[in-house]
Amino acid sequence: MGLFSPPRRSCFRLALLISAVCLLPGPSAFAQTGSEGIPGNAGPSWPPPVEAFGFSEAGLDSIFARAEALDPLNSLLIARGDVLVASRTYRGLQPGEAVNLKSASKSLLSLLVGIAIEEGHLQGVDQPIGPFFPQMLPDTSRKRAITIQDLLTMRAGLESTSFGNYGAWVSSDSWVRDALRRPLVQEPGTGPMIYSTGTTHLLSAILTQATGRPLRSYAQEKLFDPLGLDIRAWQQDPDGIYFGGNNLSTTPEALLRIGQMVLRGGTTRDGTRVLPEGWIDDAWTVRVTRSYRGFNYGYLWWIEEFGGLRTHFAWGYGGQFLFVVPSLDLVVVMTSSLSNRPDGLQDHSGRLMRFFDRVVVPAATSGRGQF
Numbered sequence: 001m002g003l004f005s006p007p008r009r010s011c012f013r014l015a016l017l018i019s020a021v022c023l024l025p026g027p028s029a030f031a032q033t034g035s036e037g038i039p040g041n042a043g044p045s046w047p048p049p050v051e052a053f054g055f056s057e058a059g060l061d062s063i064f065a066r067a068e069a070l071d072p073l074n075s076l077l078i079a080r081g082d083v084l085v086a087s088r089t090y091r092g093l094q095p096g097e098a099v100n101l102k103s104a105s106k107s108l109l110s111l112l113v114g115i116a117i118e119e120g121h122l123q124g125v126d127q128p129i130g131p132f133f134p135q136m137l138p139d140t141s142r143k144r145a146i147t148i149q150d151l152l153t154m155r156a157g158l159e160s161t162s163f164g165n166y167g168a169w170v171s172s173d174s175w176v177r178d179a180l181r182r183p184l185v186q187e188p189g190t191g192p193m194i195y196s197t198g199t200t201h202l203l204s205a206i207l208t209q210a211t212g213r214p215l216r217s218y219a220q221e222k223l224f225d226p227l228g229l230d231i232r233a234w235q236q237d238p239d240g241i242y243f244g245g246n247n248l249s250t251t252p253e254a255l256l257r258i259g260q261m262v263l264r265g266g267t268t269r270d271g272t273r274v275l276p277e278g279w280i281d282d283a284w285t286v287r288v289t290r291s292y293r294g295f296n297y298g299y300l301w302w303i304e305e306f307g308g309l310r311t312h313f314a315w316g317y318g319g320q321f322l323f324v325v326p327s328l329d330l331v332v333v334m335t336s337s338l339s340n341r342p343d344g345l346q347d348h349s350g351r352l353m354r355f356f357d358r359v360v361v362p363a364a365t366s367g368r369g370q371f
Contacts, residue, residue, distance in 0.1 A: 067090070087252075151199050320334070
């Protein structure tokens with residue numbers, strides 16, 4: 001079955017009552033008036049009918065009915081611009097409960113690199129990494145010429161630490177040293193992507209040195225605090241360096257808010273700038289074509305067409321997604337349980353991408369979707 005093969009029709013239906021006066025009660029259902037859930041949705045005419053956001057009631061009903069069957073999906077949030085249109089949690093996940101973003105963290109790391117460049121901690125994307133690792137990369141090493149951009153695009157040329165090499169890498173005494181000792185299997189900055197979490201962990205080590213701060217505190221202050229969000233947990237390596245591009249935990253609501261911020265080009269709702277002007281455009285420019293699973297890649301953001309529309313997305317192991325469709329002013333978050341998963345489950349991420357492609361985007365486009 002191809003990535004965008006039609007999903008199986010579900011026999012499940014989810015009773016979903018929406019009106020122009022009130023939305024289905026309960027914190028795990030639809031957006032509530034006020035600032036208890038995701039701030040900024042309240043207003044004198046809130047809530048308007050869902051048609052005001054380009055959805056039909058039947059379309060939303062079908063979206064959430066399909067989502068019910070996508071075990072182990074445990075949250076689905078849909079926003080149009082600054083407004084949370086609808087959300088639901090499944091399979092025991094409570095609203096406001098943290099989830100592990102897995103490699104969707106990589107796209108957040110890209111945002112932190114942009115901030116560090118703007119603040120002068122890094123010279124720019126063409127800066128070589130050699131000076132950051134003088135003990136590990138001797139002057140004669142070709143690896144010294146690897147640049148920040150090579151790390152951002154997964155074209156460092158180093159042998160991957162992911163997939164079959166992942167266990168040995170995270171079992172090593174020094175994740176940075178182990179990633180750097182990997183052989184060059186292609187010239188840095190050339191050839192196809194070599195997907196490797198060791199590559200993004202090098203970015204974490206570089207940001208830690210360049211800013212003089214633990215990456216978690218830097219990320220909290222520069223990215224999460226301006227949006228009123230919190231990092232709940234973040235794994236560290238044996239040297240105490242926060243895991244660059246993996247195992248950051250926050251809430252699905254927080255991930256949605258970050259998606260809304262990047263949709264605005266890097267500002268808060270009141271216009272306060274969080275990201276350097278133009279960084280999102282740079283990060284969302286295709287740098288590597290037809291990379292892993294055939295998708296395009298920018299600066300740690302995946303780029304593909306879903307429902308025929310250009311989409312930028314963060315993607316984590318096990319079904320963690322942040323989708324941003326600028327032409328629709330659409331932001332969608334999906335997260336999935338990493339512990340309670342059905343036996344024999346295969347390619348859950350592919351299922352969610354097909355669901356987004358064939359159900360969510362058409363519903364957002366036409367108000368009825370392809371059901």
